[in-house]
Amino acid sequence: MRDIQYPFENTPEVGEWIAVAEGVYWLRMPLPMALDHINLYVLEDRDGWWIIDTGMGLDGTQEAWQQLFDGPMQGKPVLGVIVTHMHPDHVGQAGWLCDKWRAPLYMSFGEYYNARTFSASDFSSISWTTHAFYIAAGVSEDYLERVRAKFKGFGNIVTPMPMAFNRLSEGDVLTIGGRDWRVMIGSGHSPEHVCLYNERDKLLFSGDQIIPRITSNISVMPSEPNANPLKRWLSSLQRFSRDLPDDTLVFPAHNTPFYGVQTRLNYLQEHHQDHLEAVEEACIEPKKAIDMLEVLFDREIGVAQMNLALGEAIAHLNYLIEIGRLSCSKDDTGVNWYQTLDKSVAKRGNRSHHKDAAPMEV
Numbered sequence: 001m002r003d004i005q006y007p008f009e010n011t012p013e014v015g016e017w018i019a020v021a022e023g024v025y026w027l028r029m030p031l032p033m034a035l036d037h038i039n040l041y042v043l044e045d046r047d048g049w050w051i052i053d054t055g056m057g058l059d060g061t062q063e064a065w066q067q068l069f070d071g072p073m074q075g076k077p078v079l080g081v082i083v084t085h086m087h088p089d090h091v092g093q094a095g096w097l098c099d100k101w102r103a104p105l106y107m108s109f110g111e112y113y114n115a116r117t118f119s120a121s122d123f124s125s126i127s128w129t130t131h132a133f134y135i136a137a138g139v140s141e142d143y144l145e146r147v148r149a150k151f152k153g154f155g156n157i158v159t160p161m162p163m164a165f166n167r168l169s170e171g172d173v174l175t176i177g178g179r180d181w182r183v184m185i186g187s188g189h190s191p192e193h194v195c196l197y198n199e200r201d202k203l204l205f206s207g208d209q210i211i212p213r214i215t216s217n218i219s220v221m222p223s224e225p226n227a228n229p230l231k232r233w234l235s236s237l238q239r240f241s242r243d244l245p246d247d248t249l250v251f252p253a254h255n256t257p258f259y260g261v262q263t264r265l266n267y268l269q270e271h272h273q274d275h276l277e278a279v280e281e282a283c284i285e286p287k288k289a290i291d292m293l294e295v296l297f298d299r300e301i302g303v304a305q306m307n308l309a310l311g312e313a314i315a316h317l318n319y320l321i322e323i324g325r326l327s328c329s330k331d332d333t334g335v336n337w338y339q340t341l342d343k344s345v346a347k348r349g350n351r352s353h354h355k356d357a358a359p360m361e362v
C-alpha cells in the first residue's frame with residue numbers, strides 16, 4: 001500500500017486555477033472557519049465547462065468566480081453544475097451559478113432535498129424535538145440557549161437553491177470532455193454524497209468522503225436522533241476500499257490532491273474503531289453523551305462547535321447500541337444514560353486512544 005503523497009507543490013490562489021489532469025482544473029475558495037478553504041474543480045468539455053462544488057454563499061466568492069470566468073474560462077459557458085453534497089461550502093453558490101448560466105444542477109436526490117430544506121428552515125426558535133435531543137444528550141437549559149443563539153442555520157450562507165435538478169444515482173455515468181465519470185455514492189458524512197470516478201485514468205473527485213488530513217464529521221442530528229450514520233460511513237469506506245485502485249489520484253474538497261487512497265481509507269476505519277473502543281471503555285460506569293466529549297476530543301469544546309461535537313459523540317454511541325455493546329436508558333429528567341454491556345471491556349485496561357483536537361467543520 002502506498003504512502004500518502006501530494007503530487008502538486010503549489011495551491012491555487014483565489015481567482016486562479018492549477019491543471020491537475022488533462023482537462024481538469026483545481027481552484028480554491030476561502031472559508032471563514034479554522035478550515036479556511038474549499039477545493040472546487042472545473043472540467044473542460046467541448047463547448048464549455050462543468051463545475052464540481054461551488055463555494056459558500058459569502059462576499060467575495062462570486063467575485064472570485066467572475067475572475068475565473070473572465071480569465072482562464074475564456075468566457076465559455078458553464079454547461080452543468082455538480083454538487084457532491086448538501087453542506088454550505090459545497091452547495092452555497094449553486095443557485096447563483098445555475099441562474100447566471102442557465103445551467104442544470106446535478107445532485108443526488110437526498111442531497112438536493114436536504115439542501116433545499118436546510119437552507120430554507122427557520123432556526124430562530126427551537127422545536128420540542130430539538131430541545132428533547134439536547135436535554136437527552138446532557139446539555140443544560142442555559143447552555144442550550146447559548147448553542148441556539150449561535151446557530152443561524154444555512155440560509156444566510158447558501159444562495160437560493162435552484163428549483164430543479166438532475167438526479168445522480170449510484171452507477172450513473174456522466175461523459176464530460178471524453179471521459180466517463182461514474183457516480184459512487186457514499187453516506188455517513190451526509191445522506192447521499194456523490195463522488196465521481198474515472199476508471200481509465202484512475203481519477204476520483206471525492207468531495208468530503210475521502211480527505212487526506214481531515215476526518216470528516218460524522219454526526220447524529222436533532223432531526224433524526226436515532227440515526228446510525230457511523231454504520232453507513234464505515235460501510236462506505238469499506239466499499240471504496242474494495243473498488244478503488246491504490247494508484248488513484250484523488251481530488252478532495254479540502255487539503256490537496258493526493259495518492260494513497262487505500263492507506264487513507266484504512267486510517268479512517270481504524271480511527272473510528274479506536275473511538276468506538278474508547279467510548280465503550282468510558283461507559284463502564286453510566287455516562288451521558290456530553291461526557292463523551294473529553295473522550296473524543298483533547299480540547300474543551302466551545303459553544304460554536306457543540307452541535308458537531310455532540311453529533312459525533314452520539315454517532316459513536318448509537319453505533320455501539322445497534323451492535324449490542326451499549327444500553328441506553330432515559331431518566332426522569334429526559335437525560336439518556338449509556339452503559340457498556342460487556343463488563344470484560346474493563347480488563348482491556350486504559351489503552352491510550354487518539355483524540356481529535358476538535359470536531360471538523362466539514
Ligand SMILES: [Zn+2]
Pocket residue numbers: 085087189190208362
Ligand atoms: Zn461536508
